[in-house]
Amino acid sequence: MxxxxxxxxxxxxGLACFVAASASAQSDKVDDYIKSEMQRRQIPGLSLAVVRxxxxxxxxxxxxxxxxxxxxxxxxxxYQSGSVGKQFTATLVMMLVEEGKLSLDDHVGKYIPDAPxxxxxxxxxxxxxxxxxxxxxxxxxxxxxxxxxxxxxIREIAALPLDFQPGERWSYSNPGYVTLGVLIHKVxxxxxxxxxxxxxxxxxxxxxxxxxxxxDIIPNRAAGYRLVDGxxxxxxxxxxxxxxxxxGALYLTVLDMAxxxxxxxxxxxxxxxxxxxxxxxxxxxxxxxxxxxxxxxxGERRGHRLIEHGGGWQGFxxxxxxxxxxxxxxxxxxxxxxxxxxxxxxxxxxxxxxxVALIEHVAVRxxxxxxxxYTGEYEMAPGVVLTVSxxxxxxxxxxxxxxxxxxxxxxxxTFFIQGMEALFTFVKDAKGKVTHVILHQGGFDTEMKKxxx
Numbered sequence: 001m002x003x004x005x006x007x008x009x010x011x012x013x014g015l016a017c018f019v020a021a022s023a024s025a026q027s028d029k030v031d032d033y034i035k036s037e038m039q040r041r042q043i044p045g046l047s048l049a050v051v052r053x054x055x056x057x058x059x060x061x062x063x064x065x066x067x068x069x070x071x072x073x074x075x076x077x078x079y080q081s082g083s084v085g086k087q088f089t090a091t092l093v094m095m096l097v098e099e100g101k102l103s104l105d106d107h108v109g110k111y112i113p114d115a116p117x118x119x120x121x122x123x124x125x126x127x128x129x130x131x132x133x134x135x136x137x138x139x140x141x142x143x144x145x146x147x148x149x150x151x152x153x154i155r156e157i158a159a160l161p162l163d164f165q166p167g168e169r170w171s172y173s174n175p176g177y178v179t180l181g182v183l184i185h186k187v188x189x190x191x192x193x194x195x196x197x198x199x200x201x202x203x204x205x206x207x208x209x210x211x212x213x214x215x216d217i218i219p220n221r222a223a224g225y226r227l228v229d230g231x232x233x234x235x236x237x238x239x240x241x242x243x244x245x246x247x248g249a250l251y252l253t254v255l256d257m258a259x260x261x262x263x264x265x266x267x268x269x270x271x272x273x274x275x276x277x278x279x280x281x282x283x284x285x286x287x288x289x290x291x292x293x294x295x296x297x298x299g300e301r302r303g304h305r306l307i308e309h310g311g312g313w314q315g316f317x318x319x320x321x322x323x324x325x326x327x328x329x330x331x332x333x334x335x336x337x338x339x340x341x342x343x344x345x346x347x348x349x350x351x352x353x354x355x356v357a358l359i360e361h362v363a364v365r366x367x368x369x370x371x372x373x374y375t376g377e378y379e380m381a382p383g384v385v386l387t388v389s390x391x392x393x394x395x396x397x398x399x400x401x402x403x404x405x406x407x408x409x410x411x412x413x414t415f416f417i418q419g420m421e422a423l424f425t426f427v428k429d430a431k432g433k434v435t436h437v438i439l440h441q442g443g444f445d446t447e448m449k450k451x452x453x
Contacts (some may be wrong), residue, residue: 004302022363027058029351034062043336044225045073046344049254050352051261052328056436057352059254065335067280078208078221078251079333082311084318085248086177088196090128090258090295092177093180094274095199101187104404111183116158123262124183125381126166127176128294129282136384138175143278147241150182170282170290171384174247181246182251192246204263206256212243224315226337235337236315248311257320257331265320279307279324291446301356301421302347310342317341320351321353323356325327343420361416361423363408368393373434374426378448380439386448388437 018256029137030048038046045063049056061073071348096102104125109115115122126132134157142148142156153343157175164171181192188195193211201209208220224235243249263269270278291299296307308321319341322329330352332345343358371390378386387398395415400405407415407424415424422441425433439446 002312007090016409026351030058030348031060031062033347033351034344037340037347038063041336041339042227042230042232043339045077045222045335045336046332046334046339047073047075047077048333048348049075049077049258049329050348051329051331052352053327054262054265056255056258059258065220067223067225073335074224075251075255075334075430076208076220078218078253079318079335080212080224080311080314080316081248081250081252082313082318083174083248083312084309084320085246085250086251086311087295087320088250088312089177089180089184089192089246089270089276092184092192092195092199093124094270094278094294096184096187098274099272108179109185111186112154112179117153118162118234119158121166122264123166124180126175127180127183129292130173130176130291131164131167131170131175131282131284131290132170132176133164134173134175134179135160135163136171136175139179144236144242145239147232147239149241150185152238153178153245156183167285169284170292177247177278178245184246193244196250200260200263200269201256201343203268204259206252206259208251208254209260210251212249212251214243220253222253222316222335224316224335224337237347238314241325243314248313252318254331254333257333258329261322261331262328263321265327276339291441293413302359304356306356308345309340312337319345321345323349323353326353326356328353328356340420344423358421361408361410363416364410364414366409370393371395373428373432374437376434376453377451378437379447379451 008205034046036047043063044067045065047061047174048058050058059075061075063073065071065073066075092101097104102124108122109118111203122132137160138157154217157179184192184195225232226235242304279296279298281289281291281294281298282293283289291297296309298307299308304326304425305324306321312316315337316335317337318333320331328349330345333339334340346358375388375390384400389396394408396404397407405417408418410416413426422439424440425439427436429435434450436447436449439448
């Protein structure tokens with residue numbers, strides 16, 4: 001018996017060493033991948049959390065949370081959420097729906113009596129799914145260095161004409177989520193940030209999650225940066241109250257986000273039916289489906305269901321991706337505007353599970369003269385225009401507020417961006433004229449019409 005026990009112990013020790021060595025090798029691959037991406041993209045600091053089967057298998061920081069102070073980033077580093085914060089606003093709305101205080105089909109005018117007549121058909125569902133028609137041009141219109149009250153922001157949003165009638169189209173709308181925050185305040189009598197702390201952060205133990213407050217002394221807070229002509233600059237300053245709206249104004253760590261992931265998995269906050277509704281693609285009035293739920297983008301990777309969302313604001317880029325059937329979640333928080341946090345998160349996921357790895361596209365050489373029909377402007381949504389241009393023998397894609405990226409040819413008509421799974425297929429008419437481009441991403445196709453020259 002003693003010999004058996006010794007043999008078993010030796011075998012288990014060998015297995016443990018093998019597992020540890022395998023985990024170490026995987027960790028090295030992740031570290032190498034992230035460090036390579038950070039160097040290539042000039043990202044100052046990044047924090048990562050990987051959650052598998054409900055357990056944190058990796059939580060680590062890379063680079064600097066503050067370049068001027070030479071402060072290292074770690075798992076406890078606090079970043080701004082950007083639009084990753086929308087999923088918290090959406091969850092809060094659904095909690096109030098479950099409590100009977102709100103209904104998804106309620107019209108906005110029920111809670112905001114002075115809403116303009118053009119809003120009479122806008123429901124909470126429309127606000128949650130970006131199908132309200134509320135213009136996303138609010139931050140272009142207002143003075144970003146001035147504080148606005150909630151009522152003043154509503155008046156500014158209402159002064160902009162609708163981009164389309166509610167439910168007719170999908171167009172990302174920060175003002176829609178700003179409106180949800182105001183609406184929550186009017187219904188409950190509490191600032192939405194206080195309700196987040198009371199109903200979500202405290203119950204889940206998200207001890208460092210909070211609304212942005214630049215005046216308070218907050219340990220481990222990262223500084224935000226942007227690239228200007230290839231050089232690192234500090235984030236641009238905005239008025240404090242504009243950093244408290246419900247479209248994404250939170251401080252978070254990857255450890256907070258891991259607790260958030262656990263809360264979603266345990267259904268501690270919402271019933272399964274409510275979560276499923278949040279993670280279901282939205283149907284438009286004409287029956288077409290768009291890949292957006294309530295504060296989440298549902299999709300699939302190689303047949304595996306996922307939900308994800310990114311964020312970018314004031315020198316920060318963030319992302320969370322949850323592979324539901326794999327029980328694998330990756331969270332990436334960075335302190336650089338326009339950093340490809342989503343691409344990095346999906347890349348890390350593939351290192352942990354090859355079945356969700358990014359599809360490797362292979363570039364082929366085609367005659368640069370064939371690029372001519374592809375150049376021009378393409379409308380992704382009202383006011384959101386993508387520009388394709390040629391420079392020498394290269395084709396470039398420029399999206400609003402982002403650095404341009406090279407489009408690499410996979411075929412004569414299909415192009416991709418290095419490190420991204422998205423494909424762009426240019427469609428021509430019988431005369432060879434390009435009419436539109438189709439974006440293939442996350443299991444969905446989005447058609448973008450070419451604007452007349």
